Structure formats: structure tokens, C-alpha cells
Amino acid sequence: DAGITQSPRHKVTETGTPVTLRCHQTENHRYMYWYRQDPGHGLRLIHYSYGVKDTDKGEVSDGYSVSRSKTEDFLLTLESATSSQTSVYFCAISDQGANQPQHFGDGTRLSIL
């Protein structure tokens, strides 16, 4: 299994509070991604990173920010959480080179009340 750790695994918080989710990898892969999974929508990309300090937006980036100060860590921040951000969040990594698949962490279940 790819060495990907997401923390926390579960979190309940209130609307308006800031939340940070962490993804840590031990594979030294170049690319890291944050997705959310919601019923009827599959996996949707929030942000991704193609190197330290290099990030780009995905299809559902509004309300989220990311940072990558080290190769192994990719942080997802909800500056002011809303109930619509209740979801399961997955981190993924992939290596550079042709046709490299993504490998996923086990997810963070986030509930915003």
C-alpha cells in the first residue's frame, strides 16, 4: 500500500470555524491531490500540487485553500467552514512519469454542524 496518512480521520465542527486537514506521504511522489466525495457526484478535485509551493485549483476549489511547504505534506484548509462542506475528503498522490496512477489515503469524514 502507498504510504499515505490522512489526519484527522473524523472531525465534527461548527459552521464558521477554521478547519485544516493534513495529508502526509512517505513515497516522495511529486503530485498530491485533495478530493471530496459526495453522493451522486463521485470524486471531485478541490486542489492539487505539482511540487513544493506549486498548487493549482480543481473543479470545486471555492472556500478551500491549500499549502505544500514540504514534499511529504499537503494541507487543505477551510477558512470558515460551511455545512455544504460536510463531506468525505480524500488525499491522493501520484509519481511523475507517463501513465502513473493515483493512490489514495483512507479519507477524512468531516461534519460541519
Place this chain on the structure above:
Amino acid sequence: DQQVKQNSPSLSVQEGRISILNCDYTNSMFDYFLWYKKYPAEGPTFLISISSIKDKNEDGRFTVFLNKSAKHLSLHIVPSQPGDSAVYFCAARPNTGNQFYFGTGTSLTVIP
């Protein structure tokens, strides 16, 4: 707009029979296609992939077929086993950039 579509939310198959999961895409720039399996409370697990230069790729009981003219992808599982019961996602990546686009998933149930 969904660029990768899985139009069947669920599928039930008898153990030992073939399972066929389908996926359609709209973006002609996609050149790398993948299938993932997901169990509850776990992350998706990479299953099999195919590049656009091929039309078939096999790995044990799993075969992926690609029909570029129809923009259609399918996953065949033969023979199906109860442990194959999971949600299956197809995904695609364009030949520019490294973003992956996922379908909404098909829940497969293999009946013993």
C-alpha cells in the same frame, strides 16, 4: 459538466458470472484511463489502467476495454466473486496536465 459518466449507479451479478461496468467520456483529450475499487470507509484502490494507444488491457480476472471512437470504457470481471462487491469508479486524465476526472461510481453486488 461531468466529463466522465457512469450511467449505472448499481449492478447485481451472480457469483461466477461476468460483471461488466461501463463508463463514457466526452473529452477527446483524455489519453489515460483508470478503474478504481472502493470499499466502505476506505480510500479508492487502483485496479487497472489503459492508455489511449491500446484498446485492451488484462490483469488476472480484470480486463479493461477502450473504444476511442465511441468514447467508451468498460471493465470486465470474470469470474465475479463476492469479494468484488464494492463501488467502482472510472477515471480519465487528459494529455495535458495531471488532473484526473472521475465518474460517479457503480455499486457492484456479487451474489453468492
